[in-house]
Amino acid sequence: MVQDKPITKVQELVYEMKVKQVMAENLITVRPETPMSQLREIFRQKRISGMPVVEGDYLVGIVSLEDFIKWLYDREEESLIESKMTRQVECLYDDEPLVHAISKFERTGYGRFTVIDRRSGKLVGVITKGDIIAGLLEKLEIEYHEEEIHRYRASHIFEDIVADRTRLVFEYDVLGQDFEGAGECSSRLKRTLGRLGLDPATVRRVAIASYEAEMNLVVFTKGGRIVARVEPGCITMEVKDSGPGIADVKKALQPGYSTAPQWVRDLGFGAGMGLNNIQKCADEMQITSTLGKGTHLKISILTGDDSGAKGNSRAARSHRSHGQEES
């Protein structure tokens, strides 16, 4: 199905957030028997342009600046709010999503709605477009801040931890034959490494290598495990499975050599480039495999200042890579 409109974070939030999360609860209300003449002071002092009229906890109407001006203009004698207020009040329930409120604002052109508790029918708040905007901004701010904190905490971990050697290990379990979820582990690994504040080019190399390895696990095996070890200067990644194993590792390392079935090729993989891609991303690569037992792939990617391995070390890297056969 084709979606015509893009879904933005804000759009997500207007469906997720409820009216009660953004409405103003400190209500300024008047009673029906309040004289109209008193409105002037209230509007002036509170700098508002309308307010609910309540009897006890229940809404009986709404009186606005417009009603007040009309009353002045008509030069009537003192009257009670009761007789000038609008009785047919459009309300929102407090548990409605913001998107309902927004469409109601658009449809009616009103500046505010009173908010009613669905069960008790009591007046609980007032909502304006401004409240919606402020509520959304606050929520975005909070979520942004949370991601920032994740990033900050993670990227300082090496400085904060006091040890002679620090090593972070991330393990991911890959399901075999699960094409739907394929790539999920690499996606999570990539996000994690990004949060650690590692150099983006390095993160990209690890992610690509891990993704190709993950595809191999999904396509050829019943599942396996990706273990990434991050330490200052180096990231190593081990990918292990328990079969079926590669019959001829040397051959498997040749670009274009593939034993993948057609359905894998239809999905854009299986062209015999996976291991080569992994090799290209790695500073070192070792692969051992035993038929019926499984395959063990290990790669290292140098990071930061210790590496000196940006761009021009490709030749050196492939030189260092080698295939080993066990049998």
Added chain:
Amino acid sequence: MKLQDIRDILGAEVITGGNLLSREVSMGCGADLMSDVLAYGKSGSVLLTGLTNQQVVRTAEMAEIVAICFVRGKRPDEKTVSMASSQGLPLMGTTLPMFESCGRLYKNGLRGVSEYGE
């Protein structure tokens, strides 16, 4: 070149990410083999492809592709679209075939990955 220019040049329909069309694209990459995208695609590329499954979006994520344009009138399924939209990856679709899509973009000044310095 911006994504909106690409949309105009290819007469493409935006499937998701319409709010991100001011994003800058530095080069183009056309492939139906995802391993090639992973191997040769560079950060900041737009990917033109005839493949529409979820792995295309995964590949884009890993290779840091900034947008995908499906060629030959192909359209991804809902899951693929929602995966892309949650990653903030714009998707569009053109009815033009691969060769012509690449050709038009190249003619309008979009560079290829081999011409683009690191």
